[in-house]
Amino acid sequence: MNKKQVTLKDVARLAGVSTATVTRVLRNESLVTEKTRKRVEQAIQQTGYRINIVAQGLRARQTKTIGHILQGTAPNPFFIGVALGAEQEALYHGWSILAFNVQHDPERERSGVETFIQRRVDAILFTTPLCEENVRIALEAGLMVIQVERPTALSTPTVTADNYAGTVEAIEHLITLGHRRIAYLGEIPPGPAERKAQPYRNRIEHERFAGYCDTLAHHQIPLDIELIILDRFYTSADNGLSAGYHAMQKLLRSGKRPDAVFATSDIIAAGVLQALYAVHLSIPEDISVVGFDNTYSPYLSPPLTTVEQPMEQMGRAAVQMVIRHFQQHQQEEPTHIRLTTRLVVRGSTGPRKRLS
Amino acid sequence: MNKKQVTLKDVARLAGVSTATVTRVLRNESLVTEKTRKRVEQAIQQTGYRINIVAQGLRARQTKTIGHILQGTAPNPFFIGVALGAEQEALYHGWSILAFNVQHDPERERSGVETFIQRRVDAILFTTPLCEENVRIALEAGLMVIQVERPTALSTPTVTADNYAGTVEAIEHLITLGHRRIAYLGEIPPGPAERKAQPYRNRIEHERFAGYCDTLAHHQIPLDIELIILDRFYTSADNGLSAGYHAMQKLLRSGKRPDAVFATSDIIAAGVLQALYAVHLSIPEDISVVGFDNTYSPYLSPPLTTVEQPMEQMGRAAVQMVIRHFQQHQQEEPTHIRLTTRLVVRGSTGPRKRLS
DNA sequence: CTGAAAGCGCTAACAC
DNA sequence: GTGTTAGCGCTTTCAG
Numbered sequence: 001m002n003k004k005q006v007t008l009k010d011v012a013r014l015a016g017v018s019t020a021t022v023t024r025v026l027r028n029e030s031l032v033t034e035k036t037r038k039r040v041e042q043a044i045q046q047t048g049y050r051i052n053i054v055a056q057g058l059r060a061r062q063t064k065t066i067g068h069i070l071q072g073t074a075p076n077p078f079f080i081g082v083a084l085g086a087e088q089e090a091l092y093h094g095w096s097i098l099a100f101n102v103q104h105d106p107e108r109e110r111s112g113v114e115t116f117i118q119r120r121v122d123a124i125l126f127t128t129p130l131c132e133e134n135v136r137i138a139l140e141a142g143l144m145v146i147q148v149e150r151p152t153a154l155s156t157p158t159v160t161a162d163n164y165a166g167t168v169e170a171i172e173h174l175i176t177l178g179h180r181r182i183a184y185l186g187e188i189p190p191g192p193a194e195r196k197a198q199p200y201r202n203r204i205e206h207e208r209f210a211g212y213c214d215t216l217a218h219h220q221i222p223l224d225i226e227l228i229i230l231d232r233f234y235t236s237a238d239n240g241l242s243a244g245y246h247a248m249q250k251l252l253r254s255g256k257r258p259d260a261v262f263a264t265s266d267i268i269a270a271g272v273l274q275a276l277y278a279v280h281l282s283i284p285e286d287i288s289v290v291g292f293d294n295t296y297s298p299y300l301s302p303p304l305t306t307v308e309q310p311m312e313q314m315g316r317a318a319v320q321m322v323i324r325h326f327q328q329h330q331q332e333e334p335t336h337i338r339l340t341t342r343l344v345v346r347g348s349t350g351p352r353k354r355l356s
Numbered sequence: 357m358n359k360k361q362v363t364l365k366d367v368a369r370l371a372g373v374s375t376a377t378v379t380r381v382l383r384n385e386s387l388v389t390e391k392t393r394k395r396v397e398q399a400i401q402q403t404g405y406r407i408n409i410v411a412q413g414l415r416a417r418q419t420k421t422i423g424h425i426l427q428g429t430a431p432n433p434f435f436i437g438v439a440l441g442a443e444q445e446a447l448y449h450g451w452s453i454l455a456f457n458v459q460h461d462p463e464r465e466r467s468g469v470e471t472f473i474q475r476r477v478d479a480i481l482f483t484t485p486l487c488e489e490n491v492r493i494a495l496e497a498g499l500m501v502i503q504v505e506r507p508t509a510l511s512t513p514t515v516t517a518d519n520y521a522g523t524v525e526a527i528e529h530l531i532t533l534g535h536r537r538i539a540y541l542g543e544i545p546p547g548p549a550e551r552k553a554q555p556y557r558n559r560i561e562h563e564r565f566a567g568y569c570d571t572l573a574h575h576q577i578p579l580d581i582e583l584i585i586l587d588r589f590y591t592s593a594d595n596g597l598s599a600g601y602h603a604m605q606k607l608l609r610s611g612k613r614p615d616a617v618f619a620t621s622d623i624i625a626a627g628v629l630q631a632l633y634a635v636h637l638s639i640p641e642d643i644s645v646v647g648f649d650n651t652y653s654p655y656l657s658p659p660l661t662t663v664e665q666p667m668e669q670m671g672r673a674a675v676q677m678v679i680r681h682f683q684q685h686q687q688e689e690p691t692h693i694r695l696t697t698r699l700v701v702r703g704s705t706g707p708r709k710r711l712s
Numbered sequence: 713c714t715g716a717a718a719g720c721g722c723t724a725a726c727a728c
Numbered sequence: 729g730t731g732t733t734a735g736c737g738c739t740t741t742c743a744g
Contacts, residue, residue: 005417005498007737018715023739031713050497053475054419055737057410058720061361080436084457091467096454096475100447101440111447119409119452141406142361241655270655277657282636299597299626299652301633363721374731379723387729411721414736715744720737727732 006049015043026051057120064095066322067116067124072103077295081311082127082148088312089319097319104235106131117141123322127315144325146318151200157334159318163204166307166341167211170262170290173305173343175219177351179259179288183227184212185247185272186264187234208264208292226254233268244271252279259352260288266296266306273300273348284350294344302347310339362403371399382407413476420451422678423472423480428459433651437667438483438504444668445675453675460591462487473497479678483671500681502674507556513690515674519560522663522697523567526618526646529661529699531575533707535615535644539583540568541603541628542620543590564620564648582610589624600627608635615708616644622652625660629704633657640706650700658703666695 012019017036024032025040032040043049057063068086070079083099090097098121100112109130116124116138123144129135132152138145139154151158174182189209190202209230216223229247233240244263248271251258263269269291276283283289283302291297294308317337325332368375373392380388381396388396399405413419424442426435439455446453454477456468465486472480472494479500485491488508494501495510507514530538545565546558565586572579585603589596600619604627607614619625625647632639639645639658646661647653653660673693681688 005737008739009737019738020716020740021714024714027739033713036714050470050473052414052737054410054413055720056739058408058414058722058736059738059740061720063410077433077436080433087455087457091456091471096471098452099443099455101443114406115447115452117406238654267655270657273657274659280638296652296655298594299623299656301626301629301657303630361721364723365721375722376724376732377730380730383723389729392729408721411736412723414720414738415722415724417736713744716742718739718741720739722736723734725732725734728730 005052006047007052008049011040011043011047011049014047015040061120062122062326063120065119065121066090066095066097066319067112067119067121068097068099068127069109069112069116069124069129070099070101070127071130072101078293078309078311079127081295081309082315082318085312085315086125086319087315089316089323093319093323095319095323102130104130106134109134110137113138117143122326125315125318125322144322146321148314148318150202150204153198153200155334157318157321157336158200159314159321159337159339160200160203161309161314162207162338162340164207164211166292166309166343167208167262168215169341169343170292170305170307171212171215173345173349174260174262174288174290175215175221177260177288177349179352180221181224181227181256181258181260182212182216182221183229183251183258183261184209184264185229185231185233185244185261185268188230188232212262226256227251227258233265238267240265240268241271241274244268245275246271248272248275258287260290260349262290264292266291266293266300266304269304269306269348270296270300273304277301283348285353288349288352290349297344297346300348305346305349306344308342308344310341313339361408362405363408364405367396367399367403367405370403371396417476418478418682419476421475421477422446422451422453422675423468423475423477424453424455424483425465425468425472425480425485426455426457426483427486428457434649434665434667435483437651437665438671438674441668441671442481442675443671445672445679449675449679451675451679458486460486462490465490466493469494473499478682481671481674481678500678502677504670504674506558506560509554509556511690513674513677513692514556515670515677515693515695516556516559517665517670518694518696519563520567522648522665522699523564523618524571525697525699526648526661526663527568527571529701529705530616530618530644530646531571531577533616533644533705535708536577537580537583537612537614537616538568538572538577539585539607539614539617540565540620541585541587541589541600541617541624544586544588568618582612583607583614589621594623596621596624597627597630600624601631602627604628604631614643616646616705618646620648622647622649622656622660622662625662625704626652626656629656629660639704641709644705644708646705653700653702656704661702661705662700664698664700666697669695 008019008022012022087097102108113134124138125146127148128150135154145156148159187205189205233243291304291306294306297304297306364375364378368378443453458464469490480494481502483504484506491510501512504515543561545561589599648663650662650664653662
């Protein structure tokens with residue numbers, strides 16, 4: 001281990017040229033004779049030289065590294081999807097990603113930002129910033145910042161998904177199948193005041209709930225508060241699995257069983273399926289279930305119909321913004337990318353077969 | 357963006373000392389007067405100085421960065437678990453992890469190794485090396501290498517799990533519940549020749565299958581080849597989900613339904629549950645199911661009994677080896693860490709209630 | 713077309 | 729105790 005590293009100087013010496021010339025060959029610059037180039041390339045081969053990106057980074061004051069702050073890859077695969085997309089895209093451009101799972105802890109988010117600054121990343125992706133202050137710190141350190149999924153009010157480029165359209169599509173699907181009593185299990189949407197204060201922050205909850213309400217209204221189906229269960233699903237210890245279970249139990253106890261359930265994450269939906277399994281109800285014969293995300297859905301019994309979030313694309317788009325920013329050196333206005341969701345129909349939804 | 361970075365020199369100037377003194381304060385060395393230290397600390401505060409780890413790394417020829425090559429976090433959460441553990445442990449010591457998902461592609465694994473070398477990581481973790489050649493390249497570049505889960509024959513430190521004991525525990529559990537006809541769904545184990553050639557490589561498959569056979573033998577239950585389905589589950593497109601489904605269908609068609617099914621991953625088990633759901637069999641009343649990994653298991657219906665792999669611990673252990681190696685400078689023999697699994701009993705296993 | 717040399721930001725050896 | 733300085737490996741003027 002730790003044999004002596006081959007440096008540019010070694011290559012130069014072997015090729016009988018200066019280090020400047022070696023650099024020129026490496027960077028494919030034109031002002032080198034074919035003969036010298038050959039000689040240098042041979043020397044590179046012989047020595048097994050590998051460029052030192054650390055030294056390059058120091059010199060260029062650019063590390064081609066992006067820091068990615070995630071709320072936690074485990075157990076919610078949503079974040080994995082985004083991370084994977086970001087990684088692939090970065091790779092493609094010769095960049096790297098430094099990831100940091102903060103597991104909903106603002107302290108850790110803070111220390112992630114600090115680490116990234118010290119490591120001189122060129123940009124930070126927040127896949128859901130927890131704390132506006134931490135975004136500000138990154139910005140003040142002169143870093144490019146991209147906010148993904150739930151941006152704060154700070155002005156940076158953002159990448160979000162169109163949750164409204166996705167929800168509408170799901171509810172329409174259920175209505176088309178003949179369902180009328182459609183339950184909604186989701187995070188508490190923001191009130192009007194909250195929405196004013198943080199227009200983007202809680203947009204997801206607002207859009208999902210609004211999509212539900214609007215679609216029912218559009219079909220003259222009255223809202224039934226007994227069918228609406230709003231809770232803090234996402235931040236509970238198991239990301240809403242047991243909360244989904246209990247919510248479904250509550251719906252079953254209430255007497256008038258719903259025709260269908262729309263849950264705003266696959267994890268919540270997984271809890272719903274468990275509750276239905278426990279009382280031997282059949283899906284979709286007795287009740288249809290729709291999830292959101294397309295993470296756990298393929299693995300459940302039956303495979304779950306769900307609104308797919310474009311996770312990988314979200315990661316890719318964020319990284320593309322970074323790369324583009326560093327390619328064209330002029331300052332441009334923060335871009336806001338909004339990607340579309342897609343309904344994936346599987347076995348958990350169908351026409352009602354039996355009467356309740 | 358890109359305001360001028362504050363450097364040591366700036367701090368030194370403001371504090372009216374030399375850069376060496378600032379370094380001494382930063383590294384908490386003793387040979388500084390309390391007064392100077394105060395002054396320097398104030399200057400650091402005022403300027404908002406943050407150490408430049410890139411420059412540090414160049415100088416020290418140590419980046420405090422670990423490259424982590426994974427087969428793919430999506431969709432198998434096993435890798436996420438390992439990655440998360442590695443990340444946490446690294447963080448704790450002020451190190452960072454650069455991750456690279458290679459998705460079972462040896463080319464990508466190769467390019468991951470090259471990237472890591474160029475970025476001058478201090479060590480590479482392979483969570484399942486794909487290709488021995490790539491491990492060798494890393495070793496030849498003078499990097500510390502740790503092989504996790506399925507080491508090649510190359511001599512490096514390794515981290516593995518005791519798959520034999522885990523399997524024995526699971527089968528014992530099923531036998532205790534009164535089951536006799538226990539099916540085995542798993543990867544094809546190596547033949548004796550293969551085992552000789554690559555003693556560690558296919559150890560997992562061998563251990564799991566041997567654990568199954570030995571436990572049955574121990575209870576005088578004869579092996580029934582109709583109950584054993586060996587296949588290339590792990591490398592199929594969906595990690596064995598549909599293969600698990602079809603394997604279960606085949607078992608059901610064969611007439612003599614098994615009392616219980618042992619699947620060597622939660623994903624395969626998820627496919628098994630789907631097949632059972634489709635024919636309206638009840639779990640565990642009609643048949644018990646056990647998985648492996650403890651990844652998807654909590655989300656399935658019913659929640660799956662499974663053999664938990666110590667994923668996070670595996671990641672942590674690997675990183676700890678790296679840190680320890682760089683703390684104590686002497687060369688030591690490669691360590692081999694073997695962690696234990698744990699049976700997590702949930703709702704998918706129970707005494708047989710009905711007769712088939 | 714090629715080379716010499718300065719400097720990116722930090723640290724450690726050596727001098728005072 | 730504190731300062732001076734060389735140098736980690738690379739790139740980029742500026743000369744030649």
